[in-house]
Amino acid sequence: MAKGKVSYSCGLDAAVDVVGGKWKPLILWALHEAGTRRFGELRRDVSGVSEKMLIQQLRELEADGIVHREVYREVPPRVEYSLTGLGQSLNTALLPLGQWGDDFMSQILRNREHPRTGPA
Amino acid sequence: MAKGKVSYSCGLDAAVDVVGGKWKPLILWALHEAGTRRFGELRRDVSGVSEKMLIQQLRELEADGIVHREVYREVPPRVEYSLTGLGQSLNTALLPLGQWGDDFMSQILRNREHPRTGPA
DNA sequence: TGCAGTACTGTCGCATCGGAAAGTGCCGAA
DNA sequence: TTCGGCACTTTCCGATGCGACAGTACTGCA
Numbered sequence: 001m002a003k004g005k006v007s008y009s010c011g012l013d014a015a016v017d018v019v020g021g022k023w024k025p026l027i028l029w030a031l032h033e034a035g036t037r038r039f040g041e042l043r044r045d046v047s048g049v050s051e052k053m054l055i056q057q058l059r060e061l062e063a064d065g066i067v068h069r070e071v072y073r074e075v076p077p078r079v080e081y082s083l084t085g086l087g088q089s090l091n092t093a094l095l096p097l098g099q100w101g102d103d104f105m106s107q108i109l110r111n112r113e114h115p116r117t118g119p120a
Numbered sequence: 121m122a123k124g125k126v127s128y129s130c131g132l133d134a135a136v137d138v139v140g141g142k143w144k145p146l147i148l149w150a151l152h153e154a155g156t157r158r159f160g161e162l163r164r165d166v167s168g169v170s171e172k173m174l175i176q177q178l179r180e181l182e183a184d185g186i187v188h189r190e191v192y193r194e195v196p197p198r199v200e201y202s203l204t205g206l207g208q209s210l211n212t213a214l215l216p217l218g219q220w221g222d223d224f225m226s227q228i229l230r231n232r233e234h235p236r237t238g239p240a
Numbered sequence: 241t242g243c244a245g246t247a248c249t250g251t252c253g254c255a256t257c258g259g260a261a262a263g264t265g266c267c268g269a270a
Numbered sequence: 271t272t273c274g275g276c277a278c279t280t281t282c283c284g285a286t287g288c289g290a291c292a293g294t295a296c297t298g299c300a
Contacts, residue, residue: 009149010146011222011223012217013149015220016217018228019217020140021287025132025136026130026133028132029130029132040246052289075296077248077295089224092220093219096217097217101138104206105128108138159276159277160275170260171278175277175278175279196266196277198276199276199277
């Protein structure tokens with residue numbers, strides 16, 4: 001489960017630990033958009049992710065109580081992932097951050113290209 | 121600068137990349153609380169951080185245009201760090217997330233201790 | 241018979257992360 | 271004259287991240 005810290009100095013620290021995996025923002029976003037997705041669907045939604053990483057990040061999110069994993073013991077195995085209530089509250093709390101990213105990511109990318117050109 | 125990705129699939133991805141360093145939430149929080157801090161002060165504020173990591177994370181935040189670095193060429197060198205406008209807007213966007221962390225981190229910690237005991 | 245799809249699991253190995261610690265140049269205090 | 275503080279910088283090295291890839295158990299399709 002993420003770094004699996006035992007304690008946090010502040011809530012922000014905890015939240016970033018939960019959401020800070022390489023693919024977690026994308027997974028959270030995909031589940032937020034779709035509601036419920038199967039493993040294979042998520043693998044296609046989150047382009048570039050390997051099966052191993054997808055599973056690993058899903059397991060961590062599950063351990064943290066962010067996503068719910070429902071297994072249907074059917075002929076071809078079917079597993080559906082969805083956000084828990086906690087996951088939905090997390091996504092709500094992430095909305096302003098996502099908005100900030102949308103608004104400023106081009107500026108940030110520009111800042112990185114030529115340092116000390118961005119407005120202070 | 122963080123992972124230094126060249127593009128992002130969504131704003132959330134970008135924001136987590138900017139804020140996802142090990143010590144960055146703590147640094148952001150310290151600067152948010154104090155307004156302006158010197159290097160040595162930050163080192164004491166953010167307990168446990170090594171000088172190397174503190175510098176590194178500060179440099180990344182500076183490259184992303186989140187913190188401002190002001191050097192005073194004085195007898196003992198003095199350097200002051202503060203949030204830029206962009207950094208302040210980031211902190212504003214982070215407030216709900218910090219609140220979420222404060223509200224639920226104990227629940228998350230509990231979820232990790234005994235899996236499948238948290239409410240779905 | 242063999243290939244594809246489902247949902248994983250396990251191993252290998254490079255690359256990055258990040259902590260410890262020592263070095264740097266300058267200065268004031270003891 | 272040595273110590274300590276300031277703000278770094280550099281090196282070493284173990285821990286971790288993460289991608290590539292192969293394997294598993296089952297089934298349906300051709």
